[in-house]
Amino acid sequence: MPNNHFRSRLRRHFLHRAFCFAAGAAIAATALHSQAADAPLRWVVPYPAGGAADQIARIVAQDVGQASGQAIVIENKGGAAGMIAAETVLRAPADGQTFFVGSNAPLVINSAIYAKMNYDPAKDFVPVAGLGKAPLLLVTRKDLGVQDAKGLIARAQQAQKEGKPLTMGSASSGNITHLAGEFASDRMGFKVTHVPFAGSAPAITSMMGGNVDIMFDALPSSMQQAISGRIVPLAVLDNQRFPQIPHVPTLAELGFAGTEASAWFGLVARQGTPQAAIDRMNLAVNQSLAKPDVQDKLRRIGAQPIAASATEWGQFITAERERWIPVAKRLDIKAE
Structure with missing residues (x-):
């Protein structure tokens, strides 16, 4: 596919970028704490507890909260392929207190398979920070x-x-x-x-x-x-075997190249959210993803960190739209 090189370059960049934020640790903790220390932040997860989105979000949120002293509440709002959670965030004030743990479906795929949506994922949300992919x-x-x-x-x-x-x-x-x-x-x-x-x-x-x-x-x-x-x-x-299950081959090894796919998750916010709040959260999340213990927790559950600037995270989402929306249309997949 035409954007394979771009996605491969982003993949390599994300995996290496996680190691490059340690110098900002004290700055990130102080900055996020100053955002509204008395009011907990909300991370709205579009799936029930126990799934990949929930596990990844909780690992990162716990570390960010501990490092900054800023409480982060995880809210699981499952249903409608993530759209209930997305709409919950869009109804909240654009004040930098509420973030959506966006994923493939509500930010990309739903646009191709639903005849009508109550929001435009490309226009109503702004990228904040990657979390992880599985x-x-x-x-x-x-x-x-x-x-x-x-x-x-x-x-x-x-x-x-x-x-x-x-x-x-x-x-x-x-x-x-x-x-x-x-x-x-x-x-x-x-x-x-x-x-x-x-x-x-x-x-x-x-x-x-x-x-x-x-x-x-x-x-x-x-x-x-x-x-x-x-x-x-x-x-x-994936394009390589996963370390925790090294005996399991990739589909590419078996002759089906181009089938790589991951469930990915990262923070987005309602359009109009102050840039300062986005910058603070991006710095805090990336500092967390740079920690070996956080990386190890993600690997143990089968995930990899996505460390990126807000702009890079937005580019990743755009690349996923360019890949998967045509696939959904070609296969004529509709919401059930």
């Missing part, structure tokens, strides 16, 4: 009877011939676990029946109960179950 992991239920991607393809194609396509769970309609799953399965040569859930955690729970066949899930909500043997990991949708 590569997707192709997993199956244990009793499906496959142990590798080749076996899954054969099983899925046979099921399709019989008129009973495999079921694919997702964190919600329009979520990256939905769109990337449709895209990757199409590339692998089979169709699926999509089954949306209200978050990754319930989708994985349903899979472990034998109710869903496969899922292209973000690592934080599936990696531990895969390691423990409760579900079967088949491939990582």
Whole structure:
């Protein structure tokens, strides 16, 4: 795809940039604390507790809060592919106290699959800071009877011939676990029946109960179950294997290049938010992402830091729109 080089350059830049903010530690802590020390900040997360968005946001928010003395409250507002949370933030004052933990669906994919939205993600929000991203992991239920991607393809194609396509769970309609799953399965040569859930955690729970066949899930909500043997990991949708599960190949290794996909999360704010508040939060978040212990916590759950300026974070989101909106339209994916 035409923007592969740009996305690869950003990916390398984000991973290295996390190490470059330590010098601003004292400045970041003092600046954020001065924002409104008596009133807690709000980070509104568009998915239920326990999923990738929630875990990543809490790791970073806890460190930022401790370093600055500024309390940060995590609010989980699931539903409508992240749009309930987005609208919650847009109804709040643009005073630098409320931030949206934006992700693929509410900031990118929904624009392509919903006939009508109550906000324009490209115009109504401004970028603040990246938090983290988590590569997707192709997993199956244990009793499906496959142990590798080749076996899954054969099983899925046979099921399709019989008129009973495999079921694919997702964190919600329009979520990256939905769109990337449709895209990757199409590339692998089979169709699926999509089954949306209200978050990754319930989708994985349903899979472990034998109710869903496969899922292209973000690592934080599936990696531990895969390691423990409760579900079967088949491939990582990234350009390299993930350190915590080094035996699991990438889809690119298996002959399906260009299928890389991650669930990503970062802060945006309502248009009109004071630039000073954006700058303070960006500095505080990047200082947190530069800490080895924060990086280690993210890696342990299956995530990687996204350290970037507000401008770079905005460029990343734009690149994702340029990649995924055409995919959604080509595959004719609509909200369910």
